[in-house]
Amino acid sequence: MIDKVMDFLAELFPNPDPELHFENEFQCLVAVVLSAQCTDKRVNEVTKVLFKMCPDSISMARLSQSELEKLIYSTGFYHNKAKNILALCKVLNEEYGGKVPTDPDVLETLPGVGRKTANVVSSACFGANRLGVDTHVFRVTNRLGLVKATTPLAVEKQWTKKYAKYCNHDSHFRLVLFGRYVCKAQNPKCGECKLSGECKYFKGKKNVCRQSKDKCKGR
Numbered sequence: 678m679i680d681k682v683m684d685f686l687a688e689l690f691p692n693p694d695p696e697l698h699f700e701n702e703f704q705c706l707v708a709v710v711l712s713a714q715c716t717d718k719r720v721n722e723v724t725k726v727l728f729k730m731c732p733d734s735i736s737m738a739r740l741s742q743s744e745l746e747k748l749i750y751s752t753g754f755y756h757n758k759a760k761n762i763l764a765l766c767k768v769l770n771e772e773y774g775g776k777v778p779t780d781p782d783v784l785e786t787l788p789g790v791g792r793k794t795a796n797v798v799s800s801a802c803f804g805a806n807r808l809g810v811d812t813h814v815f816r817v818t819n820r821l822g823l824v825k826a827t828t829p830l831a832v833e834k835q836w837t838k839k840y841a842k843y844c845n846h847d848s849h850f851r852l853v854l855f856g857r858y859v860c861k862a863q864n865p866k867c868g869e870c871k872l873s874g875e876c877k878y879f880k881g882k883k884n885v886c887r888q889s890k891d892k893c894k895g896r
């Protein structure tokens with residue numbers, strides 16, 4: 678089943694280019710940090726200005742907390758994001774020569790960098806065999822029945838064990854795009870989804886509808 682799913686997603690999204698804009702690993706890391714609770718479109722508007730002023734960790738570290746807050750204000754949670762990004766720049770500059778570590782386990786120890794961010798950045802920039810599990814990946818993989826997990830970490834562990842060849846950034850990004858545009862949190866487009874024949878969520882919904890036609894009108 679996994680090959681059928683991933684082949685279909687590859688057909689749907691043949692060139693999974695990141696929707697976030699960046700020109701180097703540092704910018705990728707900052708863009709992903711800024712994308713928490715924010716749309717990629719908004720992050721790109723903000724980073725267009727921010728990265729022009731500060732393309733690397735050395736120049737960004739020169740900003741004050743309030744200067745950075747003003748620049749990233751519209752991404753939300755700007756106070757914490759600015760604090761984390763400045764702390765991140767300091768660690769990168771003092772301990773890693775201004776470079777982003779390639780190892781996801783090291784990345785995860787940096788300020789403001791959680792497991793999802795570490796996996797996304799290391800797989801996107803350095804080809805690490807990791808799957809970043811965000812809300813879309815979590816939902817899609819569970820709905821399809823590819824994993825049965827209640828936390829993002831459990832999704833990642835089950836996925837890694839069962840589908841090692843799909844632990845990469847392209848797979849992550851295709852699952853994200855599929856979750857964003859087809860298998861949406863509210864009103865997934867099951868009627869036009871070619872995976873409905875294999876989908877655990879869809880089969881469950883059909884069974885409920887068979888048992889109670891009235892309840893399911895319009896679903």
Ligand code: SF4
Nearest residue numbers: 860867870873876879
């Ligand atoms: S059938 Fe519906 S729930 Fe299942 S993968 Fe497709 S869109 Fe998602």
